[in-house]
């Protein structure tokens with residue numbers, strides 16, 4: 001079939017909206033009509049050329065929601081008409097990783113996914129002249145129709161609006177999950193969130209849900225304050241306005257250091273500050289931000305010797321097929337909020353505007369509706 005898609009032709013260039021060829025689903029695969037897709041910072045990170053796995057030409061996008069159109073041979077858990085959220089972290093429920101409760105990083109399709117291919121080692125997308133186009137993070141939601149492995153789809157309730165729940169495909173789950181599944185934050189904890197963008201705001205609402213006593217937000221952009229307060233931030237710190245070292249300032253503000261800190265910036269200097277602002281003896285720092293190719297983190301080992309822990313999380317530690325439908329329920333039951341964070345809704349033709357808004361710090365989430 002033919003479908004309209006925004007294609008990343010090469011690093012650093014705007015996406016090009018065009019008709020492309022899409023082959024039908026093969027063994028274990030599913031054809032999905034994407035109804036809405038969010039633009040995540042990681043799409044921009046890959047488009048910029050900073051992602052070591054970045055490949056071109058490719059159809060980016062990994063935060064979406066849609067409807068199953070056709071299932072390939074052997075697919076048992078889904079049928080046409082089912083509402084689904086694509087998962088860049090699959091859940092096969094049988095690999096060594098899925099069977100270990102300590103991780104959500106299913107490896108069943110990870111190597112082919114990282115190469116921009118379906119599990120059989122080929123792509124379903126091509127240009128109209130036959131040039132192959134690669135998949136991205138196993139999802140390629142910047143296409144009106146896409147093909148995914150069955151294990152990379154969470155089946156969700158049918159009354160949930162696509163243009164809101166698409167955000168659960170990455171930002172919402174990553175932020176809330178980092179608090180609930182990775183940190184397992186306790187009632188009454190003190191926390192610091194670095195970066196109040198599409199991920200950091202969801203860390204804040206996760207902390208509120210978990211019953212944190214103090215939620216400090218740190219951002220260079222004061223324009224993020226109002227929204228962060230609405231989601232539960234109790235204190236705001238703009239590093240540009242702090243005289244001297246930020247670490248002792250934050251340690252003092254949190255009465256000895258935070259129980260949990262979260263990096264949602266992707267900046268390795270911020271990651272160091274986040275670790276060192278943790279409480280001596282027990283503080284845990286969770287890295288969410290994705291740093292550019294070649295970047296490294298550093299600190300004095302004594303920071304760890306004296307009881308701080310440095311950790312990381314992908315997709316908030318969530319097991320997609322199991323946890324994403326529950327998070328959709330939380331949204332529909334009013335336990336979490338999404339709507340105020342969807343600051344812009346665009347047509348696919350205007351997708352590059354969504355990237356510009358993110359660059360300018362003007363959007364939290366821009367969503368493309370098909």
Ligand code: NAD
Pocket residue numbers: 040041042045170171174194195196197198199200218219220221224239264265266267270287288289290291313314315316358361364
């Ligand atoms: P975003 O651009 O919406 O937000 C980033 C925020 O950080 C902005 O508000 C910006 O002003 C702030 N910031 C930048 N530099 C700062 C600094 N030095 N100090 C304080 N604040 C600073 O991005 P996002 O969508 O929220 O994504 C955040 C990071 O999380 C990105 O690196 C993204 O790739 C990553 N991410 C990781 C996962 C995962 O599973 N681990 C999932 C999604 C996104």
Ligand code: AHE
Pocket residue numbers: 040041042043051052053054088089105110114137170290314315
């Ligand atoms: N090259 C990666 C993209 C970069 C990355 O680190 N992705 C994060 C999720 S960021 C979502 O916005 C991730 O979860 N990685 C886990 C993994 O196994 O790579 C890619 O996925 O192509």
Ligand code: ZN
Pocket residue numbers: 040041042043062063170171
């Ligand atoms: Zn993302």
Ligand code: ZN
Pocket residue numbers: 090091092093094095096097098099105106107108
């Ligand atoms: Zn698995």
